[in-house]
Amino acid sequence: MCDDISTTTCITNNPATSNSITMIVNPLQPVSVSIAPSLNPVCEGNPVTFTAYPVNGGSPPFFQWKVNGLNVGTDNSAYSYLPVNGDIVTCVLTSNAICASGSPVTSNALTMTVNPNLVVSISILHQQILSVQGLH
DSSP states (O other): OOEEOOOSTTOSSOSEEOOOOOOOOOOOEEOEEEEEESOSSEETTOOEEEEEEEESOOSSOEEEEEETTEEEEESOSEEEEOOOTTOEEEEEEEOOOTTEESOSEEOOOEEOOEEOOOOOOOOOOOOOOOOOTTOO
16 A cells, blocks of 8 residues: 655645555476486487476476587477487477576486497308218
């Protein structure tokens, strides 16, 4: 409430009182995001799906996936691709939650281990079998 006291002469309703206003103060909502791969390590040529797990992201949050610092998949909580050994994957989350604090925020960085496919071979060596006559 606010009281206004006038110093002007011949004023009625002095002091004048305003209406009351009720305010709600929402607490800050710290924003964070972590990511996890479906596989790591992985064999060469196999796709990996990364999933983002937001905290206080809002509804809906915005996701920007990055591989080696370059923007790739956008605005989805999951991202799939064929990784190369040593790739570093992160996700930047931009929250639209009320009173979001720390947005945008970058996830943990995941370094991919991609193992080369091994060539499998079988060698059959010819061996001579001797037969002995007279044995039954």
